[in-house]
Amino acid sequence: MQTTIKILTLTFFLFIIGIFYLSLNKEKSYNTKSLVGKKLDKIILERFDGNDFLDVEELKKNDFTLINFWASWCGPCRLEHSTLMILNKTSKLKLVGINFKDKQVNAKNFLKELGNPYHFIAKDEYGKISINFGVYGIPESILINKELVILNKYIGPLKDEDYSQIIKTIN
Amino acid sequence: MKIRIIFLIIIFVFNNLLASEKSLDINQIYKNLRCLVCQGQSISDSNSDFAQTIKLVVKDLIKEGKSENEIYSFMADKYGDWIVYKPQFSKQNFILWIFPYIVLVGGALIIFHFIRRKKG
Numbered sequence: 001m002q003t004t005i006k007i008l009t010l011t012f013f014l015f016i017i018g019i020f021y022l023s024l025n026k027e028k029s030y031n032t033k034s035l036v037g038k039k040l041d042k043i044i045l046e047r048f049d050g051n052d053f054l055d056v057e058e059l060k061k062n063d064f065t066l067i068n069f070w071a072s073w074c075g076p077c078r079l080e081h082s083t084l085m086i087l088n089k090t091s092k093l094k095l096v097g098i099n100f101k102d103k104q105v106n107a108k109n110f111l112k113e114l115g116n117p118y119h120f121i122a123k124d125e126y127g128k129i130s131i132n133f134g135v136y137g138i139p140e141s142i143l144i145n146k147e148l149v150i151l152n153k154y155i156g157p158l159k160d161e162d163y164s165q166i167i168k169t170i171n
Numbered sequence: 172m173k174i175r176i177i178f179l180i181i182i183f184v185f186n187n188l189l190a191s192e193k194s195l196d197i198n199q200i201y202k203n204l205r206c207l208v209c210q211g212q213s214i215s216d217s218n219s220d221f222a223q224t225i226k227l228v229v230k231d232l233i234k235e236g237k238s239e240n241e242i243y244s245f246m247a248d249k250y251g252d253w254i255v256y257k258p259q260f261s262k263q264n265f266i267l268w269i270f271p272y273i274v275l276v277g278g279a280l281i282i283f284h285f286i287r288r289k290k291g
Contacts, residue, residue: 005281034251101220127224128231134249136207136221 032134033153040148043132045122048099048107054120060146062094064170067142068118069135071102072110077139080157081114087163088117092170097121100130100138143169195239200229203256204246213256 045054059065068084070077088095097118099107104123124130133142134153141154143166151169154162201215208221225246232242243255252258260268
């Protein structure tokens with residue numbers, strides 16, 4: 001009996017230590033990168049300056065699509081814009097911009113000033129569309145493939161290493 | 172007479188069931204959703220931009236006829252289990268759910284064994 005209790009106690013402590021070890025080595029900052037590998041839901045996007053619509057299913061025509069969430073009032077969006085302009089020149093990649101809680105006139109001025117890298121711009125006046133993509137702040141970008149599977153999620157402005165990773169993925 | 176009473180009871184039970192299904196407590200749903208961009212606040216407590224948007228989406232989902240659990244599943248699907256204060260039973264967290272019961276049963280067995288030994 002004594003031995004059983006000793007084994008049980010030891011197992012219990014090892015279990016507790018194991019839990020602590022796993023939890024302490026876990027990444028603390030919250031992000032939605034768990035969406036990587038999931039397929040996009042069926043969503044219809046509305047063009048931000050017209051009555052045109054884009055069914056997300058249509059993105060299957062592209063080899064790769066980068067869905068970028070941006071707004072004219074967002075400072076970091078300004079920072080990443082030059083990266084998007086370069087990515088626009090990549091033939092295998094199409095860029096879809098989702099204008100997040102923005103005024104159309106301000107968004108147009110923003111693109112006039114910095115250039116328009118997008119092949120399609122959708123509007124998300126109240127931010128509700130972005131919830132379907134697991135967005136909780138902008139800028140955020142989602143790289144998807146032909147099967148509409150999320151290959152990567154970039155939270156915050158696109159950095160040089162993100163650019164390199166995108167190029168590596170699509171080639 | 173008996174048939175009438177049974178009939179009335181059935182109507183009463185069905186009415187209650189339907190009423191409980193229809194009356195979704197939206198504030199309860201807000202309270203069970205975590206504001207991801209706030210410090211320890213629920214969607215109900217927060218006035219952040221993110222919380223306001225989630226509230227709009229929850230209202231839309233209710234209008235679409237989604238149940239409370241379907242709303243939680245939708246949110247967990249987009250933001251992970253972290254957004255729900257009470258995560259749903261899944262492969263990843265089953266130990267968390269089952270462990271207290273294992274400890275309870277294990278503890279009871281040990282106590283039972285000790286008592287039996289003492290008596291013996």
